[in-house]
Structures are given as C-alpha cells and as structure tokens.
Amino acid sequence: MAELLRAYGLRLTALLWLAVALWIIGLVIAPLATLVARSLTSVDPQSIVATIEVDRLSGELAAARWDFDHATTPERRVEIDRRIRLLADRLRRADARETAPQPTWGIANYTSLSGLPGGVLLRTLGQALAVTAIALLVGYPVAWLAAVVLTGRRAALLLGALIVPWAIGDVLRLCAWATLFDPPGAGIPAMVYGYGLAMVFPIWAALTTLDRHQIEAARDLGASALRIHTRIVLPHARPGLAVGAIMTFLLCAGSYAVPQITPRGRGGDGFGQQVARRIFDTADWGVGAAYALALMAACLLVAYALMRAFRLRWRDLARRGG
Amino acid sequence: MARKPRDPARFLSNLYMSLFLIWLFIPLVGMTVTAFDASTLPSATPWKGVSPQWFSTLAGDARLMRGLAQSLLVALAVVALSLPLGLAGAMVLHRLAARASGVLLALLVSPILIPGLVVGLSTRLFWHGFAGPGGLWPTVLAQTSTVAAYVLVMFTLRLARFDPALEEAAFDLGASRALVMRRILLPFLAPTAAAAVPIAFLLSFADYTTTVFAIGGDTTLMTEAGARLRAGPSPVIDAVGVVVLALGVIAAGVWVLVRRPEPAPPRRR
Numbered sequence: 001m002a003e004l005l006r007a008y009g010l011r012l013t014a015l016l017w018l019a020v021a022l023w024i025i026g027l028v029i030a031p032l033a034t035l036v037a038r039s040l041t042s043v044d045p046q047s048i049v050a051t052i053e054v055d056r057l058s059g060e061l062a063a064a065r066w067d068f069d070h071a072t073t074p075e076r077r078v079e080i081d082r083r084i085r086l087l088a089d090r091l092r093r094a095d096a097r098e099t100a101p102q103p104t105w106g107i108a109n110y111t112s113l114s115g116l117p118g119g120v121l122l123r124t125l126g127q128a129l130a131v132t133a134i135a136l137l138v139g140y141p142v143a144w145l146a147a148v149v150l151t152g153r154r155a156a157l158l159l160g161a162l163i164v165p166w167a168i169g170d171v172l173r174l175c176a177w178a179t180l181f182d183p184p185g186a187g188i189p190a191m192v193y194g195y196g197l198a199m200v201f202p203i204w205a206a207l208t209t210l211d212r213h214q215i216e217a218a219r220d221l222g223a224s225a226l227r228i229h230t231r232i233v234l235p236h237a238r239p240g241l242a243v244g245a246i247m248t249f250l251l252c253a254g255s256y257a258v259p260q261i262t263p264r265g266r267g268g269d270g271f272g273q274q275v276a277r278r279i280f281d282t283a284d285w286g287v288g289a290a291y292a293l294a295l296m297a298a299c300l301l302v303a304y305a306l307m308r309a310f311r312l313r314w315r316d317l318a319r320r321g322g
Numbered sequence: 323m324a325r326k327p328r329d330p331a332r333f334l335s336n337l338y339m340s341l342f343l344i345w346l347f348i349p350l351v352g353m354t355v356t357a358f359d360a361s362t363l364p365s366a367t368p369w370k371g372v373s374p375q376w377f378s379t380l381a382g383d384a385r386l387m388r389g390l391a392q393s394l395l396v397a398l399a400v401v402a403l404s405l406p407l408g409l410a411g412a413m414v415l416h417r418l419a420a421r422a423s424g425v426l427l428a429l430l431v432s433p434i435l436i437p438g439l440v441v442g443l444s445t446r447l448f449w450h451g452f453a454g455p456g457g458l459w460p461t462v463l464a465q466t467s468t469v470a471a472y473v474l475v476m477f478t479l480r481l482a483r484f485d486p487a488l489e490e491a492a493f494d495l496g497a498s499r500a501l502v503m504r505r506i507l508l509p510f511l512a513p514t515a516a517a518a519v520p521i522a523f524l525l526s527f528a529d530y531t532t533t534v535f536a537i538g539g540d541t542t543l544m545t546e547a548g549a550r551l552r553a554g555p556s557p558v559i560d561a562v563g564v565v566v567l568a569l570g571v572i573a574a575g576v577w578v579l580v581r582r583p584e585p586a587p588p589r590r591r
Binding site: 004 | 556559
C-alpha cells in the first residue's frame with residue numbers, strides 16, 4: 001500500500017482503488033452473491049401447482065363452452081352444462097389456493113438435481129473431459145510444431161491460420177462444422193472442433209520460451225525423440241498444458257452453442273439448455289440459479305483438480321498467460 | 323533446427339500439420355462454398371454456380387443487421403470499460419505485496435474460470451432482476467467482467483517485464499510522478515494496450531454463452547445466428563461467417579506483418 005502511494009501519489013492511488021473496487025463488487029462479488037441468494041429462495045410449490053391447475057382448468061372450461069355453443073342435441077347440451085359447472089367450481093377452488101407466492105429459504109431448488117438434470121450435468125462434464133483429453137493429444141503436437149519446429153515466416157503463418165478460425169467465435173465455427181457434418185447428437189467431434197484450439201494457444205505460449213539448445217544438447221547426447229519430449233519439452237510445457245486443459249474443459253462444460261446448433265434440436269440437451277429452460281421457459285428462476293451454481297461448482301472443482309494434477313500454482317496463471 | 327531434406331521426422335510433422343490444417347479449414351471452406359452457392363436450397367451439392375444472392379439476402383435481413391449494429395455497440399462499450407479497468411487492476415497488483423496481490427488477482431481473474439452462463443445470469447440478476455428485461459447493458463457488464471480479466475492478465479504479464487531501474491533513474495533525476503507516468507510507464511504499456519483493443523473487441527463480438535443469458539429479449543449478431551442455426555442450416559448465416567472470416571483474415575494479415583517480438587524478460591530467480 002505504501003508502495004502504491006509512493007509510486008502513484010494519493011489521487012491516482014485513490015482512483016485506481018476506486019476502479020478496482022467497482023470492478024470487484026459490481027461485476028464479481030455482488031452478482032454472484034445475488035445468484036446464490038436467489039438459488040436459496042424458493043416459492044411455495046403448492047402455489048405453483050395451483051397456478052398450473054388454474055391454467056389447465058381455464059383451458060378446459062373454454063373448450064367446454066365452445067362445445068356447448070356448438071352442441072347439436074339438447075341431451076348433449078345438458079351433459080356439457082353439467083361439466084361446465086363442475087369445471088367452474090374446481091377453478092374457483094384452485095384460484096383460492098393460488099395465493100400470492102411466499103418465498104421460503106432453503107436448499108429445495110438444488111434437490112431436483114438428483115434426477116434427470118443431475119444426469120445431464122454428469123454427462124456434460126464427462127463429455128467435456130473426453131474433449132479435453134482428445135484436444136490434448138491432438139493439440140500438443142500442433143503447439144510443439146508451431147512454437148519450436150517451425151521458424152520465421154512459416155511459424156507466423158501457422159499462428160495466423162490458427163488464430164483466424166478461433167477469432168470468429170464458436171457460433172460461426174459450429175455453423176461451418178454443421179454445413180459439412182450432420183450427425184444428430186454427435187457432441188464430441190463438434191466440441192473438439194469448437195473448442196480444441198483453446199488447448200493449442202497456451203501450450204504454444206509456454207513452449208515459445210523453451211531454449212532450443214536444450215533439445216539439441218539432448219539429441220547430441222543420444223536421447224530419443226520420445227525421451228526429449230518426456231524429459232524436456234513436456235515439463236516445460238506443463239503450465240501451458242494446465243491452462244489449456246482448464247480452458248478447454250470450461251468452454252466445453254459451459255457450452256451453450258454445441259447442443260444448441262449441431263444437433264439441430266434432435267440431439268440431447270447440454271446442461272446449459274437445462275438452465276435456460278428453467279429461466280426462460282418455465283420461469284423457475286430459483287431452480288435455474290441453483291443449476292447454474294451447481295455447474296459453476298463442478299467446473300471450479302475440475303479446474304482445481306486439473307491445477308493439482310499439473311502442479312500449477314494460482315499465480316502461474318497470470319505469470320504464464322491464460 | 324537445420325535438418326536434411328529427406329528426414330522422416332520432418333516428413334511426419336509436415337504430414338501431421340497438413341492433416342490438422344485440412345481438418346481445421348475444410349468446414350470453413352464448406353461454409354464459404356455454401357454461402358456463394360447459386361442454388362436456393364442450402365446445399366453445396368449439386369453445385370449450380372457462384373452467386374452473391376445470400377449476401378444480398380443478408381444485407382436486406384433487418385434482424386441480422388440490427389444484431390450486427392448491437393454487436394458492434396456492445397463490443398465498443400466492452401473495450402471502453404475493460405481497458406481502463408484492466409490497466410487499473412494491473413497497476414494496483416504490480417505495486418502490492420505478494421500475498422495481497424495474490425488474493426486480489428484471484429478475485430479479479432475468477433470470471434475467466436466461471437462458466438459464461440453463470441457470469442451472464444448473475445450479472446443480469448444483480449443489475450436488472452430476473453423478471454427484468456435483460457438487454458444490452460447487462461450484456462456489456464457481463465462481458466466486461468470476463469474481458470477485463472483477460473486485459474488485466476495481459477497488462478500484468480507486460481508489467482512483469484518492466485525494469486524498475488528506469489523509473490528510479492527518472493525519479494533520481496527529479497522527474498515528477500506525472501512525468502514518469504507519461505514518459506516511461508504508459509509508453510511501456512502502449513503496445514499491450516494496442517494488442518488488447520482488438521482482442522477485447524473480438525472476445526465481445528464473438529461471445530455467445532454469456533450474451534444469451536444476459537441479453538434477454540434483445541439480440542446480437544451471434545445470438546441471432548445461434549437462434550437461426552437451431553432451426554437448421556442457413557446459407558445466410560454462412561454468409562455472415564464468410565464476412566467475419568474475411569475480416570479476420572485481413573486483421574490477422576496486418577497483425578503478422580506489424581508484429582514485433584517482445585523484449586526478453588529481465589532474469590528472475
């Protein structure tokens with residue numbers, strides 16, 4: 001803090017801290033806290049049941065009235081009239097039960113995860129891990145060639161050839177993928193195409209700092225290509241591998257685009273669609289918030305596990321580039 | 323590494339690279355072919371000749387054009403917000419003790435590690451409420467929380483290469499803080515800022531997941547394209563892809579031509 005004041009002076013220090021405070025509170029902490037609070041409030045399910053019943057009974061009543069107006073025989077009219085009275089009575093009672101919704105606190109919103117949505121979450125995470133593994137195998141040689149083997153103009157050209165498809169964004173990449181490949185529900189190949197490049201760039205960035213003399217020295221001393229990779233290149237690429245694996249996994253697990261675009265509505269949901277349906281279609285906002293947080297928790301857990309597996313420290317993320 | 327021309331390792335690496343690039347570019351070629359196809363059905367076969375029909379359809383598509391305008395607006399706002407925020411964050415982190423800066427960094431960078439749908443939902447919820455309409459402002463703020471984190475990382479990496487001796491020398495020679503800032507620190511950070519502008523712009527322009535969950539009933543180019551593609555292949559969206567791709571190729575070409583290697587970092591440890 002004293003260091004800050006010494007370097008920037010009082011006014012600039014205050015301004016910088018104000019910007020940082022607004023950022024942390026307004027864009028990070030407060031939104032997340034609101035989401036957590038919302039996920040813990042639920043509306044009395046009885047009133048939701050009543051709302052659905054009111055909707056259903058109103059529809060049936062309207063249909064019965066239409067039948068009544070178009071009935072041809074008097075006996076049929078009497079029969080339908082009895083039905084209308086019955087429906088109207090039930091509608092009155094359902095209306096009474098549909099009181100103003102009372103929010104209650106608790107974890108009720110999270111409990112439905114044990115059913116089908118939980119299965120979708122697990123499938124989405126498994127798929128994301130599979131894509132990460134495939135991208136690691138495919139992407140490592142590409143990053144190695146781009147960073148170490150190729151030099152000068154060819155390396156720059158290759159980098160450009162990787163950046164352009166990445167820069168157009170996942171929607172347009174998957175649009176391109178879908179013009180050629182049309183297998184319904186084939187999520188994994190589309191995801192490798194959609195997000196695999198996220199693996200290449202961090203490994204490339206880590207390998208650009210590799211001293212090529214190490215490789216030449218190892219080769220002169222008789223090391224095989226495999227041994228050069230396992231003893232020199234892979235250890236040097238480790239932070240890049242970790243960042244790449246984490247980024248690829250996060251993009252796949254949170255992907256809304258792949259289940260939305262590639263199966264053309266014929267394939268299964270991703271977990272993102274499950275959340276969107278609760279929020280946009282059924283207005284189950286508490287449940288949607290709970291699902292979103294469950295996805296976040298799962299992603300952070302896997303990201304932490306990957307960091308441990310690659311022995312990456314938190315500070316390395318910023319030091320080596322993300 | 324100089325190698326003999328008939329080197330099998332070289333042959334294998336060339337083969338692998340070619341296969342990878344074919345895999346990467348074949349769908350993009352297919353998209354381009356479909357976008358220029360003269361047939362009115364979305365298909366590259368049978369090929370009926372080149373026609374700009376889908377591009378004129380695109381130019382006359384009010385929803386896509388509106389989406390494009392909103393995308394540009396949102397991207398400009400995200401750049402304008404995330405650059406100062408990222409710079410301020412990096413300047414604070416640079417002068418903070420290791421432990422405090424670690425905590426602060428974790429907080430500021432965390433949106434990168436949070437799924438886009440959570441970022442979009444939480445930002446919209448906090449600024450508008452769920453029942454609120456969502457819209458462009460929640461979208462700008464949601465994207466900014468992620469984009470500013472990337473910009474922060476870029477500035478932090480650059481500052482790690484900063485030689486403090488320069489600043490000390492300037493102070494010793496009697497320069498004021500403002501002068502040191504203007505003549506030493508900001509010029510040092512300028513290349514990073516120049517790189518951060520297009521990156522932040524693209525991160526915003528191409529974003530889909532965060533936007534879908536923050537924007538509510540409004541649209542950007544990407545959410546409109548996603549909604550159309552849900553219904554099936556769409557040559558108009560292919561045309562959008564070709565336009566964006568062409569701009570990307572031009573931008574990348576310029577970048578490759580003007581790129582200069584970074585100065586070596588001062589030795590640590």
